[in-house]
Amino acid sequence: MNRLNFLIVFSPFVFTLFYVLVFFLVQQLSNKKYLSKLIYSFIFVLLLEIFLITKFYNFLNTQQIFYILFIFICNSFIFMNLIQIPISSLQVKLLRIISKNNGLNEKKINLKYTPSNIFEERIKTFINNETIIKEKSILKLRSQKILIFYMFLKYFKALYNVRL
Amino acid sequence: MEQIINTTIYCFTFFLIHLTFYRLLSININKISTIILIFLISLLISVKTNSSETVLNLISFNLFVICFYILMPGIINNGPALVIIDILIKNKICSKQKLKFLFNKNVASTVIKNRLKINIETKIVSRKKNRLFLSNKGKVIIYFFNTITKIFKLKTYE
Numbered sequence: 605m606n607r608l609n610f611l612i613v614f615s616p617f618v619f620t621l622f623y624v625l626v627f628f629l630v631q632q633l634s635n636k637k638y639l640s641k642l643i644y645s646f647i648f649v650l651l652l653e654i655f656l657i658t659k660f661y662n663f664l665n666t667q668q669i670f671y672i673l674f675i676f677i678c679n680s681f682i683f684m685n686l687i688q689i690p691i692s693s694l695q696v697k698l699l700r701i702i703s704k705n706n707g708l709n710e711k712k713i714n715l716k717y718t719p720s721n722i723f724e725e726r727i728k729t730f731i732n733n734e735t736i737i738k739e740k741s742i743l744k745l746r747s748q749k750i751l752i753f754y755m756f757l758k759y760f761k762a763l764y765n766v767r768l
Numbered sequence: 769m770e771q772i773i774n775t776t777i778y779c780f781t782f783f784l785i786h787l788t789f790y791r792l793l794s795i796n797i798n799k800i801s802t803i804i805l806i807f808l809i810s811l812l813i814s815v816k817t818n819s820s821e822t823v824l825n826l827i828s829f830n831l832f833v834i835c836f837y838i839l840m841p842g843i844i845n846n847g848p849a850l851v852i853i854d855i856l857i858k859n860k861i862c863s864k865q866k867l868k869f870l871f872n873k874n875v876a877s878t879v880i881k882n883r884l885k886i887n888i889e890t891k892i893v894s895r896k897k898n899r900l901f902l903s904n905k906g907k908v909i910i911y912f913f914n915t916i917t918k919i920f921k922l923k924t925y926e
Binding site for chain 1: 769787790820821824827831832834835843846848849853854856857863864865867871872879880883886892895901902906907909910913914916917919920921922924
């Protein structure tokens with residue numbers, strides 16, 4: 605493997621590290637919602653990556669361009685999930701409860717973390733990230749972008765025979 | 769271009785194998801051991817072939833498998849957020865009380881039970897005489913996510 609190939613193999617990982625660093629800095633400096641910062645940091649680094657690819661276009665072939673973009677998108681997906689899991693994962697929330705109350709009775713866990721808690725947490729998040737708007741006591745979907753995500757999941761659930 | 773098609777075929781074949789195992793044999797091959805096995809086979813192939821094109825293909829395929837591993841629990845399990853969105857899409861406009869009623873009717877009894885079952889099955893939580901304890905694996909996971917939360921100043925539901 606020559607030096608150029610070596611650089612190509614590692615470049616998307618370097619871009620991902622840069623994405624992590626950009627998100628880290630933005631998180632320290634700005635008080636805006638983390639989700640928009642996560643998405644805008646991703647778009648910023650992706651555009652930078654595309655700009656650099658066009659700059660060095662003559663040195664790269666189609667497979668290498670595809671590799672750089674594909675690996676960066678995969679790595680970013682993994683990073684976005686790593687950020688999202690401690691915030692909204694039910695499994696991790698249950699682990700935190702068990703960690704704080706070691707030896708907790710199985711039945712008592714339902715009293716400590718009720719479906720009502722889950723509902724309130726999710727509604728609060730949706731209102732905060734403006735997916736849902738609340739007018740008096742009425743809730744309705746605001747963001748139509750969520751429909752794309754919803755259709756994607758629904759299609760896959762149908763493929764896997766999972767009922768929503 | 770041929771190499772891009774190859775990567776796409778590898779990924780699509782993996783997806784089809786997973787779907788076939790899941791639908792026909794009720795076996796979920798989406799496990800850490802599968803990722804490790806694929807990684808070891810890829811490592812062997814890349815050492816044997818010593819071709820940069822193959823290495824790029826295999827790295828792409830391995831990362832696809834990891835992304836698929838992360839994506840699948842969201843497909844197989846119904847998360848509460850998705851249930852709320854589903855109710856809102858079906859009912860267009862909903863009062864909070866009605867939404868809460870429909871949510872409780874849909875998932876209330878299963879949502880915590882299912883997650884707890886997964887935690888016990890994957891040995892993250894151990895159960896002794898109806899009491900729940902965090903295993904060493906669970907402690908590492910909690911430490912890892914707490915570190916991420918602190919580093920990136922994230923706000924969790926506490």
